[in-house]
Amino acid sequence: MEETPAYGAISEDVRHRIRVWTKCKVCGMDFWMLPKYNKCLSCALTVGSTFRDSKGKEHIKLGKDDPYYDMAISLGFMGDGWTSKSRYVMAQHLGRCLDPWEYVIHKDRDKDNYEIPNLVLRKRKPRHGDAWEGDDEVIAPVNKADARKLAIQQRIQEIIKRSRGEI
Numbered sequence: 001m002e003e004t005p006a007y008g009a010i011s012e013d014v015r016h017r018i019r020v021w022t023k024c025k026v027c028g029m030d031f032w033m034l035p036k037y038n039k040c041l042s043c044a045l046t047v048g049s050t051f052r053d054s055k056g057k058e059h060i061k062l063g064k065d066d067p068y069y070d071m072a073i074s075l076g077f078m079g080d081g082w083t084s085k086s087r088y089v090m091a092q093h094l095g096r097c098l099d100p101w102e103y104v105i106h107k108d109r110d111k112d113n114y115e116i117p118n119l120v121l122r123k124r125k126p127r128h129g130d131a132w133e134g135d136d137e138v139i140a141p142v143n144k145a146d147a148r149k150l151a152i153q154q155r156i157q158e159i160i161k162r163s164r165g166e167i
């Protein structure tokens with residue numbers, strides 16, 4: 001039988017990555033941890049869990065019953081239901097899911113500053129197609145009532161365009 005390693009013991013995995021024998025901060029299970037993680041895989045994949053990608057951006061795992069689950073994407077072996085925390089905070093602020101062509105920037109470039117005045121919602125130009133009016137327009141964060149009004153106006157515009165056969 002293999003002996004249990006001591007905490008802090010180091011080994012290499014099959015891909016020669018350094019791992020440390022440690023305790024999962026969430027469930028307390030002992031496991032070989034890659035230094036960039038701080039919890040075991042099963043805890044990392046539970047709803048509400050967050051992880052930081054190689055660019056320092058934080059992502060959050062949403063439950064299927066989350067009102068903003070529709071904008072979540074799949075992250076390979078990490079499974080479905082992930083969105084960046086900045087998108088999630090902005091969606092909660094606006095009270096709607098962000099569209100795929102919308103993105104959020106941190107004004108002060110601090111990826112951990114999720115204060116609403118520091119977040120700006122922008123629209124991305126589509127790579128293909130010519131149905132684009134306006135370019136990279138900055139949508140300033142608005143309050144929920146204004147966001148609802150804006151969403152209704154957009155829906156009305158869409159209905160009008162559809163009735164004219166424009167879309």
Ligand SMILES: [Zn+2]
Nearest residue numbers: 024027040043
């Ligand atoms: Zn765990």
